[in-house]
Amino acid sequence: MLHRLWRRGTDFLGCRYALLGGAMTWVSERNLVAAISNAGGFGVIACGAMEPDRLAEEIEATRALTDRPFGVNLILMHPRLDRLIDVCADFGTSHVVLAGGLPSRATLAKLKDGGARTLCFAPNRGIAARLVRAGADALILEGSEAGGHIGAVSTLVLAQEILPAVTDVPVFIAGGIGHGEAIAAFLRMGASGCQLGTRFACAEESIAHPAFKQAFLRASARDAVPSAQIDPAFKVIPVRALANAATRRFAETQVEVIGRYRRGELDHEAASLEIEHFWAGALRRAVIEGDVEGGSLMAGQSVGLVTAVEPCATIVQDLVAQASAACARALPPAAR
Known part of the structure; x- marks a missing residue:
C-alpha cells in the first residue's frame, strides 16, 4: 500500500x-x-x-x-x-x-x-x-x-x-x-x-561536526525554538534552532543595539544591520567547527526523534x- x-x-x-x-x-x-x-x-x-x-x-x-x-x-x-x-x-x-x-x-x-x-x-x-x-x-x-x-x-x-x-x-x-x-x-x-x-x-x-551531532542527540523538541524578535520596528526573520548561548546573546544584542538607536547613537539602518549581521558565519561555526554554544544549531522540532x-x-x-x-x-x- x-x-x-x-x-x-x-x-x-x-x-x-x-x-x-x-x-x-x-x-x-x-x-x-x-x-x-x-x-x-x-x-x-x-x-x-x-x-x-x-x-x-x-x-x-x-x-x-x-x-x-x-x-x-x-x-x-x-x-x-x-x-x-x-x-x-x-x-x-x-x-x-x-x-x-x-x-x-x-x-x-x-x-x-x-x-x-x-x-x-x-x-x-x-x-x-x-x-x-x-x-x-x-x-x-x-x-x-x-x-x-x-x-x-x-x-x-x-x-x-x-x-x-x-x-x-x-x-x-x-x-x-x-x-x-x-x-x-x-x-x-x-x-x-x-x-x-x-x-x-x-x-x-x-x-x-561530532559536537553538532551530539547537541542534536541531547535535544528535545522543546529545545528547537524560533529566534526572538525584541522590537517590531526591527524585523528578525524567524529561524528555528536549538537554544544555546548564542541565542541568548542575540536577544541581549537586540536590546543593546535598539537602546543605542533610541538614544540617537545609531540610525535605523545601522541598527538593523548590526542585528542582521549577528548570525553571520554562525551556521558554519556550529556545523563545521563544532562551536555549539557560539554557533547556530538550526534544527526542526523533530530533533527529539x-x-x-x-x-x-x-x-x-x-x-x-x-x-x-x-x-x-x-x-x-x-x-x-
Missing part, C-alpha cells in the same frame, strides 16, 4: 522512496546527498551562497558518488541565480528546488528549458495555486516545525489547507517529520511524499518500515 500511496512522488523524483533530503547549508553536500540517494531516497544539494564554479564542482563530485537521481536547491535571492541555473542545465540536473521567495515565470521557464523539473515552497493555498499557474512542476509545504528559516503556519494546517485544493502537481510535506507514522498519515491525506532534514543531519555520512548517529540506509529503511506498518494498520482487517 505504501508504494501505491507515494507512486506519484517516486515517479516524479525517479527514486525508490519519495523521501527528499531537506537542503541544509554546509550539511547537504556531496557525501550526504549521495548517501540519501543511494539509500533509495532523493538527496538535494544545498547551493546556498555557492558561486557557479563551486556548484559545478559539487554536482560533479556528487555524481562520482552516486548514479541515482538527486537535485539542487537554489536560493532565489542569490545574485548570480541565472548563472547557477546555467550550471544546472550544463550538468543535466533533473530537479531543482527553489527557495527563499517566489520564482518568476521566467525563472521557472529557464529551468524547464534546461531540462529540470522544478519544486517550489508554498506557504499558503493562494500562493500554491499561483505557483502551479506559473509552471511549478511540484510543491513543497514546509510548516513552522522545520529547522532554519520558517513560516508561521504548522505542517498539519498547511497540509489540510492545500492538499485538498492542489491536485494538478505532486505535493511533498516537510517540517517536523521524523517518523514513518507521520509520513504514512500525510500520504493518506494526499501527499506524494515527504521531505526530512533534521533526521538526516545526524547521519553517519553527514560531515557535521533523533536518537542515534546512523547510516542513511538505516534511517531510510526505518522510515519506510514504520510507514509501511502504519499503512497496514490503516487497512480493514479483511484486507490485511
Whole structure:
C-alpha cells in the first residue's frame, strides 16, 4: 500500500522512496546527498551562497558518488541565480528546488528549458495555486516545525489547507517529520511524499561536526525554538534552532543595539544591520567547527526523534518500515 500511496512522488523524483533530503547549508553536500540517494531516497544539494564554479564542482563530485537521481536547491535571492541555473542545465540536473521567495515565470521557464523539473515552497493555498499557474512542476509545504528559516503556519494546517485544493502537481510535506507514522498519515491525506532534514543531519555520512551531532542527540523538541524578535520596528526573520548561548546573546544584542538607536547613537539602518549581521558565519561555526554554544544549531522540532548517529540506509529503511506498518494498520482487517 505504501508504494501505491507515494507512486506519484517516486515517479516524479525517479527514486525508490519519495523521501527528499531537506537542503541544509554546509550539511547537504556531496557525501550526504549521495548517501540519501543511494539509500533509495532523493538527496538535494544545498547551493546556498555557492558561486557557479563551486556548484559545478559539487554536482560533479556528487555524481562520482552516486548514479541515482538527486537535485539542487537554489536560493532565489542569490545574485548570480541565472548563472547557477546555467550550471544546472550544463550538468543535466533533473530537479531543482527553489527557495527563499517566489520564482518568476521566467525563472521557472529557464529551468524547464534546461531540462529540470522544478519544486517550489508554498506557504499558503493562494500562493500554491499561483505557483502551479506559473509552471511549478511540484510543491513543497514546509510548516513552522522545520529547522532554519520558517513560516508561521504548522505542517498539519498547511497540509489540510492545500492538499485538498492542489491536485494538478505532486505535493511533498516537510517540517517536523521524523517518523514513518507521520509520513504514512500525510500520504493518506494526499501527499506524494515527504521531505526530512533534521533526521538526516545526524547521519553517519553527514560531515557535521561530532559536537553538532551530539547537541542534536541531547535535544528535545522543546529545545528547537524560533529566534526572538525584541522590537517590531526591527524585523528578525524567524529561524528555528536549538537554544544555546548564542541565542541568548542575540536577544541581549537586540536590546543593546535598539537602546543605542533610541538614544540617537545609531540610525535605523545601522541598527538593523548590526542585528542582521549577528548570525553571520554562525551556521558554519556550529556545523563545521563544532562551536555549539557560539554557533547556530538550526534544527526542526523533530530533533527529539533523533536518537542515534546512523547510516542513511538505516534511517531510510526505518522510515519506510514504520510507514509501511502504519499503512497496514490503516487497512480493514479483511484486507490485511
